[in-house]
Amino acid sequence: MKEINYRKCIACGKIKNKIELVKITCEYRTKDIMIQPDNKTFGRSCYICKDELCINKALKRGKIFKILRVKSIENFDKKIKAVLN
Numbered sequence: 827m828k829e830i831n832y833r834k835c836i837a838c839g840k841i842k843n844k845i846e847l848v849k850i851t852c853e854y855r856t857k858d859i860m861i862q863p864d865n866k867t868f869g870r871s872c873y874i875c876k877d878e879l880c881i882n883k884a885l886k887r888g889k890i891f892k893i894l895r896v897k898s899i900e901n902f903d904k905k906i907k908a909v910l911n
């Protein structure tokens with residue numbers, strides 16, 4: 827049986843099945859921000875709904891970067907919104 831993992835969206839606070847969320851990880855060595863990283867990527871992570879409203883909320887005032895404790899990244903909004911398409 828497949829295990830269901832639940833995670834909380836940092837924008838709306840709802841708890842959802844991991845597959846309904848976008849995972850963002852700040853790789854612990856390189857500090858690269860990875861969108862939907864593979865299982866071999868370790869670092870500080872957060873989850874956001876695959877929803878433009880939640881993504882916009884997470885990007886507002888750099889909330890997501892504060893959570894990941896990194897500096898803001900140029901064009902990150904475009905990169906993360908590409909996941910929605």
Ligand SMILES: [Zn+2]
Binds near residue numbers: 835837838875877
């Ligand atoms: Zn959400």
